[in-house]
Amino acid sequence: MLDTKGICSGYHGVTVIKSLDLSVGHEVFAVLGANGAGKTTLLATLARLLPLTEGELWFAGEDISRVSPWVSAAKGIGYVPQEKGIFPGLTVLENLFVGAMIGTRSRDERLDEVIALFPDIGARRNQLAGTLSGGESRMVACGRALMQDPKLLLLDEPTAGLSPKYVDNFFDKIREIHQNRGVSIILAEQNATKALEVADRVMVLSLGEASEVMDAADVTTDKLKEGYRI
Amino acid sequence: MSIDWLSAYLIYALFTVAGTVGLAQLLHLQMGLAGIGNFGIVGFFGLGMYAWGVFQVRIPWPDALGDWGSFFLSLVMAVIVSGLAGLLIGWVIADLEGDGVLVGTLGFATIMYSLALSEKRWTGGAEGMAVPDPLRTFNWGVKPMSLFWLGVMILLVVGITYYVARVHRSPYGRLLIAVGQNEPLARSLGKPTFRTKLILFALGSAGMGLVGAVFGVMNHFIRPTEIGIEVTLAAMVGLVMGGSARVWGAIVGVLLTAGLFDIVVQIYLPLPDSWYQITLPVVREIVFGAMLILVLLWRPLGVLGDMRRDKLVERLGSG
Numbered sequence: 001m002l003d004t005k006g007i008c009s010g011y012h013g014v015t016v017i018k019s020l021d022l023s024v025g026h027e028v029f030a031v032l033g034a035n036g037a038g039k040t041t042l043l044a045t046l047a048r049l050l051p052l053t054e055g056e057l058w059f060a061g062e063d064i065s066r067v068s069p070w071v072s073a074a075k076g077i078g079y080v081p082q083e084k085g086i087f088p089g090l091t092v093l094e095n096l097f098v099g100a101m102i103g104t105r106s107r108d109e110r111l112d113e114v115i116a117l118f119p120d121i122g123a124r125r126n127q128l129a130g131t132l133s134g135g136e137s138r139m140v141a142c143g144r145a146l147m148q149d150p151k152l153l154l155l156d157e158p159t160a161g162l163s164p165k166y167v168d169n170f171f172d173k174i175r176e177i178h179q180n181r182g183v184s185i186i187l188a189e190q191n192a193t194k195a196l197e198v199a200d201r202v203m204v205l206s207l208g209e210a211s212e213v214m215d216a217a218d219v220t221t222d223k224l225k226e227g228y229r230i
Numbered sequence: 231m232s233i234d235w236l237s238a239y240l241i242y243a244l245f246t247v248a249g250t251v252g253l254a255q256l257l258h259l260q261m262g263l264a265g266i267g268n269f270g271i272v273g274f275f276g277l278g279m280y281a282w283g284v285f286q287v288r289i290p291w292p293d294a295l296g297d298w299g300s301f302f303l304s305l306v307m308a309v310i311v312s313g314l315a316g317l318l319i320g321w322v323i324a325d326l327e328g329d330g331v332l333v334g335t336l337g338f339a340t341i342m343y344s345l346a347l348s349e350k351r352w353t354g355g356a357e358g359m360a361v362p363d364p365l366r367t368f369n370w371g372v373k374p375m376s377l378f379w380l381g382v383m384i385l386l387v388v389g390i391t392y393y394v395a396r397v398h399r400s401p402y403g404r405l406l407i408a409v410g411q412n413e414p415l416a417r418s419l420g421k422p423t424f425r426t427k428l429i430l431f432a433l434g435s436a437g438m439g440l441v442g443a444v445f446g447v448m449n450h451f452i453r454p455t456e457i458g459i460e461v462t463l464a465a466m467v468g469l470v471m472g473g474s475a476r477v478w479g480a481i482v483g484v485l486l487t488a489g490l491f492d493i494v495v496q497i498y499l500p501l502p503d504s505w506y507q508i509t510l511p512v513v514r515e516i517v518f519g520a521m522l523i524l525v526l527l528w529r530p531l532g533v534l535g536d537m538r539r540d541k542l543v544e545r546l547g548s549g
C-alpha cells in the first residue's frame with residue numbers, strides 16, 4: 001500500500017530522516033522512538049507536508065514523491081498531526097465536515113459512523129473545537145481524518161499526555177478502525193507497551209535511522225528497551 | 231413625486247456608504263474568514279475605476295456599439311483586469327505570513343496610486359479624467375442620474391451580500407475558515423488551498439474593481455484623490471466594527487462608522503461651513519481610528535460579537 005525507497009527529509013538543510021526504506025501493507029504499523037527520533041518528521045513527510053530531499057514515495061501503486069499534500073489526501077492518506085490537529089474557531093461538527101469535502105459517500109453517513117466510534121464528541125457537536133479538552137480534540141482530529149474515508153491513516157502520538165483510561169480506550173478504537181473499516185494505520189508512539197498490543201509490526205527510529213521491522217508478537221517492551229534504548 | 235429633499239450630497243453620501251459596505255463584505259471573505267488582511271483594497275477599487283475609465287475614454291470603440299455597448303464592454307474589461315490583478319497579488323502573497331501580506335497588498339495599492347499619477351497619457355495624471363455617463367442621452371438631469379447609479383450600487387451590494395451569505399454557509403466558506411486558522415492542516419484536507427486562496431483573491435478583487443468602476447461612472451470624473459488609503463480604512467474599520475461572525479457584521483459596522491459620520495454628522499448636525507473642507511476629513515480619520523481602538527479593546531469580535539461564541543456560552547449557561 002505505502003512504500004518508501006531511500007527517502008530523506010528534514011528541515012532547511014538538516015536531514016532528519018536518513019534513507020528510509022519502508023513497506024506498509026494492510027496492517028497497523030507502529031513507529032517507535034524516543035523524543036526527537038524523527039517520528040513526526042517521518043509522518044509529516046508521508047503526508048507530503050515536508051518535501052522529500054531524496055528517494056521515492058509510492059502509495060497504492062502511484063508515485064506520490066512530488067505531489068502536494070491535498071493530492072495525497074485525496075488519494076486516501078489521512079493525517080492526524082501530533083499537535084494542532086483541529087481548527088479551533090470551527091465547531092466540532094464543522095471540523096468533521098471539512099474532512100468530508102472529498103470522497104463519494106454521503107456526509108451524514110460518514111458522520112454517523114464517526115460519532116458511533118467516538119460518542120463523546122457527538123455530545124459536543126456544537127462546541128467550538130478550540131475549547132475542547134486535550135483528549136476531546138484528539139478524538140475530533142481523528143474523527144476529521146476518518147471523515148476523509150482514508151485508506152491509510154497516519155496517527156502521530158494520539159495519546160501523548162492523556163490519562164490511562166483514555167489511552168486504553170483510544171487504542172481499542174485504533175484496532176476497531178483497522179478491523180471494522182479496513183483502514184491501514186501507521187502509528188507513531190513512545191508508549192511501546194501499548195503500541196505492541198495494537199500493532200501488527202513495529203519499527204524503531206533513532207536519530208532518523210530505522211531498525212529492522214519486527215512482528216509485534218515476537219518482541220516485548222523489555223527487549224525493545226534493551227536493544228534500542230527507547 | 232418630488233425628490234427635492236434628497237440633496238445631491240445625501241445621494242452621494244449614501245452611494246459612498248453603499249460602496250464601502252460592498253468593499254467591507256468582500257474583505258469579510260478575505261480577512262474575516264480566510265484571515266488574509268488585504269490592505270490593498272483601494273488598489274483593486276482604483277484599478278477597476280481607472281480601467282473602466284481608460285477603456286471607456288481612450289479606446290476608439292466602433293460607433294456601432296453605441297454608448298451602452300462601449301460602456302458595458304469597458305465595465306467587463308475593468309472587472310477582468312481587477313480580477314487578474316487579484317490573481318497576481320494572490321499568487322504573490324499566498325504563501326506569506328501576516329506582515330508579508332500587509333506589505334504586498336499595501337504596496338499594490340501604492341503602485342496603483344503612483345500609476346494613476348504618472349501615466350498621464352492614460353489617466354490624466356493629477357488632474358484626472360472626465361468620463362461620460364451613458365445615461366446622458368436620456369436628458370434626465372443630474373439628480374435622477376445620480377439616483378440611478380445609487381440604485382445600481384445598492385443592487386451590486388445586495389448581490390455581493392447574497393454571495394457572502396452563501397459562502398458563509400457553504401463547504402467553501404468552511405474551507406476558507408480552515409485555511410485561515412490552520413493552514414498546514416488545511417492542506418491535508420484534500421482540497422487545493424493555494425488555488426482556494428487564488429480564487430478568493432481573484433473574485434474579491436474583481437468585485438472590488440466593479441465597485442470602483444461604478445464609483446467612476448457616478449462621479450463622471452476619475453482622479454487620484456479618489457483612491458487614497460481612506461477607502462481601505464473605511465472598509466476595514468467598518469468590518470472590524472461589525473465583526474466577521476455574521477453576514478450583517480460589515481453592514482452594521484459600516485453604517486456605524488462611515489454611515490454615521492458621512493451622513494448623520496455631516497448632513498444633520500449644524501456645523502460651521504468652514505469645517506467641511508479640512509476639519510471634517512481629519513476628524514473623520516481620528517474618530518475612525520479611536521473607534522477601532524475602542525472596539526478592539528472592548529468588543530474584539532465586533533459590536534455584533536461572535537455568534538459561535540454566544541452559542542457556546544448559551545450551552546454552558548444551560549448546564
Ligand SMILES: Nc1ncnc2c1ncn2[C@@H]1O[C@H](COP(=O)(O)OP(=O)(O)OP(=O)(O)O)[C@@H](O)[C@H]1O
Nearest residue numbers: 011016033034035036037038039040041042082190
Ligand atoms: N521545524 C523544524 N526545524 C528544524 N528542526 C526540526 C523541526 N522540527 C523538528 N526538528 C528536529 O528534527 C528532529 C526530529 O524531530 P521530530 O519532531 O520528528 O521527533 P519526534 O520523534 O516526533 O519526537 P517527539 O516524540 O518528541 O514528538 C529533532 O531533532 C528536532 O529538533
Ligand SMILES: [Mg+2]
Nearest residue numbers: 039040041082
Ligand atoms: Mg513527534
